Amino acid sequence: MARPSSRRIPAVLWTWYRGGNFRGFQRQVEGPTVQDALEGALGRAGSPATVMPSGRTDRGVHARMQVISLRLPEDVPPEALPARLAPHLPPDVGLCVARRPPGAFHAQWSASGKEYRYHLTLGAPPPEAWRPYALDVAAEAALQPGHRVTPERLEALLARAVGTRDFTAFHERSSPQKPRTLQTATLRELGGGLFEVRLEGAGFARYQVRYLVGSALKVAAGLLSEEQWRAALDAGAALAGFKAPAHGLVLWEVRYPSAVDPFGPDERLHPPGLPDAPPFTGAPPG
Known part of the structure; x- marks a missing residue:
């Protein structure tokens, strides 16, 4: 045999x-x-x-x-x-x-790049099927007491992050500090108060997506200033940001x-x- x-x-x-x-x-x-x-x-x-x-x-x-x-x-x-x-x-x-x-x-x-998507609700609880997979922004303790987060404000803040920088204020120190390119950062409405943040880049450090999304939400809620957001992006200034919960994040595509x-x-x-x-x-x- x-x-x-x-x-x-x-x-x-x-x-x-x-x-x-x-x-x-x-x-x-x-x-x-x-x-x-x-x-x-x-x-x-x-x-x-x-x-x-x-x-x-x-x-x-x-x-x-x-x-x-x-x-x-x-x-x-x-x-x-x-x-x-x-x-x-x-x-x-x-x-x-x-x-x-x-x-x-x-x-x-x-790999030449990845896309991550983060799901969240603005102004309404997640639909039942999405409850385990989307952040309920209005109920998130880390964003209280803050202003209501509007889609327009959140999208504008995320767009400001597009470009090549080291993102050192938005990732764990265990990841190498080096320039990384965020190619796109957009917000799409899925209906019923559910939104999807879409981030595409050549590479991401550990927790980078969660810190970017969470910290943008904190600025949009008025708990951090836009000046602090810009300084963190442009100069790597320390930011008392917010790491968005893991359950909203999806590795969407590898390219x-x-x-x-x-x-x-x-x-x-x-x-x-x-x-x-x-x-x-x-x-x-x-």
Whole structure:
């Protein structure tokens, strides 16, 4: 009888998850984590492997598109993994696409940019389906007592953050202090008082999105001055900001140069197997 091949070849996964029941992506002594769930499912499906993500997400953060590099036995077809892993994954984790990547691809090092989306409500509690995935601004203790936050004010403050700077006032010191480019920062209305902050950039430091959104809300509520906001952005001046809660944040998309992108434009627009439910529904492109 022929022995199974021990040769391993690269594969790439597009995974999604709701992060509320996990202690982040990366394996930890105290779980559960998304990495635990994926590697456990791979092992139980007979294809044990170590997964390498495009980047870590923190406890409670969700992902519509987390990209994973791994190496599989050459006799395991990646395209079979979504169906093969489904019975072994918890309900809050799934796969959209699995395939061989083009060329010398790495989920993290090949990435050219990411988009994050943060969901919140202004002037109304979140709709029931969105309650676990959106910040109720009016009820947030860190924003009391403050003025009512208007969409126009919040969007103007976020737009002021666009550009290349070190963002040192808006991330943990554990992340390298270096220039980072925030390419876009927009606010979209989803209806019923629900809004979506969309942030696109070449790279983000730890907690950068949550500090940017939370601190912009604090300025919009009149609890910090706009002068302090500008000084923090332009000169890295210390800011008594606010780290927005994790449950509103979604890693929405990871982008790659066209020469190595494993995913087509139609897949990116309509991901196969992605739940059509919060927090993965949002404003249309554009």
